[in-house]
Amino acid sequence: MSTWNPKMEFMPKEELDKLQLKLLKALVHRLYDYSPFYRERMDMGKVHPDQIRSIDDAAKLPFMQKKDLRELEPNQLFMASNRELVRYHASSGTTGRPTIVGYTQKDVDTWTESVARGIASAGVSADDILQVAYTYGLFTGGLGLHYGAERLGCTVVPASTGNSERQLDIIKRLGVTVIACTPSYLMHLGEVSKKIGLDIKNDTNLRIGILGAEPWSEGMRKRMEDGLGVKAINIYGTSELSGPLWCECIEQRGMHVWCDQTLLEVMDPDTGEILGPGEKGELVVTMLLKEAVPIIRYRTGDIATVDWEECGCGRLHPRLGRITGRVDDMLIVRGINVFPSQVEYVLMSNPELGNEFQIVLEREGALDEILVRVELKPEAFQDNVAMLESLKTRIHERLKSALMISADVELVEPGTLPRFESKAKRVVDKRKI
């Protein structure tokens, strides 16, 4: 049995429940005493920390959402002094600016602990050579898996994203056994490997994939396991919560969410009603140990189900199922969160462009392709192909800078894109996952 922290991971239900409640109470008290923003929310909702006596009482507490993290100034939001903050990361904003999240040393340790437990439960050990092909940097994917794998004692190959032929060369040269990347990227590596005559299944030591940051299906899982010989393990997390956090165990029937760190609820996004086990709804997360950025009843916007039954592996921590959708219009392209409002923000800052645009998403091979079609303003037309080309390049670059992905840009004639009377439907998503 592969495990990192057996005491916590296999804790009996009664003890777990007690511990979780103790942590929840401590968190609520701390927020009430030290977070003016959250105290105000609680006062408005007429809730006092003393009213939280059971886990179910969490339902009395006010929600938090992405808006809150964006709108508050760092000194209103962060509950740690500058001196105590040891790391910063960023998450996609909905307009031009990304949201910044901060971490104390304890926050980083808690995050790392969660990842180490997660990948260990999936069968990864200190004997493994783990290649991290998520983006390193302000995005939490790369550094999150890096620290978790390092904590577990694996050999870490910090490949980051891109350069697929080189990634495959390294997988072969170093005998890499585990890869952490998006599911579409693993499929893409499969395609590239065929082109260069490398058989991942038989010619490499790759046996596990820790795959997340975008939705994927059981169908994709089967193709990866059969075609590439790689056990496909789902992982979930977002920057606001810390980063990548919860991973499937070897049973592959949901991602274990550690009760000593997190309280999980599933809510009907329209009524606010808390739903029962197996019912599909919006994931609401409370991070019990987080210090710098409080996350309590945080509406993630992701739709999923949770299973509270004991897992085949023996762990009692609840299992989060695959994310099946969003409550808002956020898109995920190659593992990166993209809001149509971000695209609009970038396009509108170019005087040569009209007001109408369209986002077309396709997945011809393994990887997502995003095309942004935008109308040229008649006044901006010049009989100069070089100038039109450089306008395209400029838009491409600005989009890349704001969205962190490379989008194809098409200049179209004014009047050719659909107009809408009520809510614009600007996204055409042709992908079949």
Next chain:
Amino acid sequence: MAYWNPKIETMPIADLKALQLKNLRALVGRLYDNSPFYRHRMEQKGVVPDDIRTLEDTVKLPFMYKKDLRDYYPDKLFVASKREIVRYHASSGTTGKPTIVGYTRNDIETWSESLARALTSIGLGSDDVVQVANTYGLFTGGLGFHYAAEKIGAAVVPASTGNTERQIQLIQDLGVTALAATPSYMMYVGEVAQKMGVSIKTDTKLRVGLLGAEPWSDWMRDRIHDWLGVKGINCYGASELAGPLFSECEDQQGIHFWGDLTMLEILHPETQEPVGPGEKGEMVITMLTKEAFPLIRYRIGDISIMHEEKCSCGRTHPRISRITGRVDDMLIIRGINVFPSQVEYSLLTNPELGNEFQIVIDRKGALDDMLVKVELKPEAFTDNINQLNALRERVEGKLKNLLNVGVEIELVEPGSLPRFEGKAKRVVDRRMY
């Protein structure tokens, strides 16, 4: 004056040299016993470990070259068992494949210890916010500064490269006090900030630049200080050695090379004999405590001058002046090492291209621009502009993947580039700094 490791850093020179000798003898003994490759080299020179009784006896030991890292990797060079390797990184190879370097846990510890001493010697500590704008991933710049800044308790902003407007926003919003980057990028940040209406000097808390990976002049240092209000500290290192390792102290009297970890020799360019302090020559480096990937008398290719007197900061470890040149044809573009042979290798994989090419390097603004002119084969010409564009993009993409730096390709007419009778002079370097 703060010291990270006061005992070692201010050790009397005689004691330091004794420690150095002790470490050297241990290293030579270990390699002789465990590395068939190095033992064979020593046997060829007729030297055994017992022959090394004083530091002067170092000259009896064989050299190592970059070629060795490529030819003998991986099994003949590593002296740790694979299981002890906890990290891999890569450095630019001279042709098609990058050189892979491995690290044990102690190697990682030594690396961060070395750089932590360097950062502390500049006055950085737990009150600082360090933004790391070096590449994160297989290159050692990003993770190197990240781990060292983390070690000294500073807050780390893992920005990685690119997205300069956002970097500047972060510098303002997070109160960043130190930026790790190349010197040209530091200048570029200044330019972009100016366009954004931000004065780095008066609108931010940025005071220190940890600048290295490419040559830069006193003129640039003064400009960075006067215009941006930033103290530009020269940093040095290389992936083969570990990564970024050494820097100037606050007093800026040269870059401190930690004597307990490294032994530095300067060789006369013609006679290859060691020269005395104050004389210019080729640097030869021995990493005394490296485990996985030991380097003895490694001819790194940089030219400099060594000083052995105690520094005004109180540290007794030797210092080197600026790197004044290379012994080979290696280029440095935006801080990345590039060998013309790599360019040749990549271009030759494109059947549409002829054999003649030219590399033109310029620095019109703050950043290096690399242009590769290559002749199109007559058969490959097509009246389809889109096809020609696609060819150019394809060639650019391959080259960029190999070099890890952005490069522009210009397809030129066959016969239009200079031909050479003797050694081809393919590089036109117009930069002035």
Next chain:
Amino acid sequence: MNSDLEKYRIKQLSIFSENRPGRLMDLARDMKEAKVNILGFTIAEGSGYGVVRMLVDKPEKAYEKLSAQGHVVKFTDVLAVKMEDKPGGLYDLTVLLKEAGINIEYAYGYRNSPAAVLILKVEDFDKAIDIILGSGRTLYDISHFR
């Protein structure tokens, strides 16, 4: 600017056109319906789009019709150089222009027996007109294109 030389600036139509099937047909139909005769024609390709350049006998009418149909259209001034219908004509002209430092942005030509016509887009019109006329060559004026 010399108003006398104005007549050498020929109004060419430049139309922004997506590279999709039927677009050229739409333009051609518009010209037919407006009873406009196309005298010269070329397309410059960009990535995913093109710029259609046309010389017509009734430029204002064509412009009106195209705009009304929702096309993105502009007028661009060009010069029309009379060329001898025999080898060497282009060489001699380009030598002349190069020596005078005149940069050609684009060009296209057609044969119109017993002569040929070279349409030129240049940066500096006045200088180009001066040099070309000064060399003894003929520039067609707008009356030639009605």
